[in-house]
Amino acid sequence: MNSILEVLPYFLLVLIRFTSFFLIAPIFSMKGMPNQFKIGLGVFIALIAVSTLPAEEPIVLDAYYTFMVIKEIGVGLALGFTAALLLYAVQVAGAFIDFQMGFAIANVIDPQTGAQVPIIGHFKYMMALLFMLTVNGHHMLLDGVMHSLRLFPVETMTFAFEAGDLSSFISALFVQMFTIALQIALPIVGALFLVDVALGILAKTVPQLNIFAVGFPVKIFTGFVLLLLTMPIFFYLLQFLFEKIMMSMAQLVKIMGGT
Structure with a gap:
């Protein structure tokens, strides 16, 4: 019983870091994922972390424990924000493509955040999440948080970073x-820009042609064809994006831990 009571504060801090990470991290923060599953997964991973990475110093339930809880919430949210921000680059790329295709005025509701997002951006974001699940990217995210327990242990009370860093x-x-x-967006945006140039030349050479009635369907059709043709390039760039996510999470932990 005494050993359990000694490990319990450390277990709770690890659990808080993981559950805070789940609040904002890709895939885990989706509204379609039940909260019971998130809590159960956090408890299971925290048990593994406690058994494999024991605390270097004993943790007691005192006045400083509240500040340690707040610190763990901040660390978990920071790691999740880093992963989510880089993955949102896919939606930003889709917004560039939507603007060039003429879809900038039309948005859809993102079920994950409840906000309005561009059509092509949401499509590419869903494809990125599906690709992340296919290559076990969610395992890499969990491994990144587990690695943060080694570089920046939960019993460490102070941050070692400077504001400039x-x-x-x-x-x-x-x-x-x-x-x-x-x-991600440059191949399609560049090709659609060339379509705009061609339509502009056509409007000057054939003034009788209603370029507005012809231009929009041509740009939309060209955009969809280019989306299909550039899909292998998109998945190829996603591999580098996932590597950048893991590197950024590790860099953030090193900055916070001063290592």
Whole structure:
């Protein structure tokens, strides 16, 4: 009984880090996933973490324990936000494509967040989630959080990062998100731009042609054909995106732990 009471504070802190991660991380934060499953998965993984990564220092339930709980909530949310932000690059890429195809005025409701998102962006995001499940990306996310327990243990009370390091990391994260979004959208956006140029030349050479009645169907048809043709490139770029997610999560943990 005494050993269980000694391990319980450490177990609760690990559980809080994982459940906080589930609140915002891709796949795990979807509304279609029952909360009972999230809590059960967190408890199961916390039990494994406690048995394989014992606490280096004993943790007691005192006044500082509340601050440790708040710290673990922040760490879990930060890791989940890092993974979600980079994956949202797929939606940003879809927004670029929608704007060029003429779908920018039409949005759909994202069942995960309840917000309005672009049509092509939502389609690409669902394909990215499906590809992540196919390549066991959800396992890599859980492994990233488990690895954070080694680099930044829950019994560590203080953060070792400087404000400049954290701000530089966040700025670089946003730059990487838009860079990846441009890489995903550039083949289709560039081809549709050439279609616009061709339609402009056609409007000048054949003034009698109603270019507005012809241009929109042509751009939509061309956009869908290019989406089909560039699908292998999209999945190829997703591999680098998932690697970037894991690297960013590890970098964030190193910044917070000062290692």
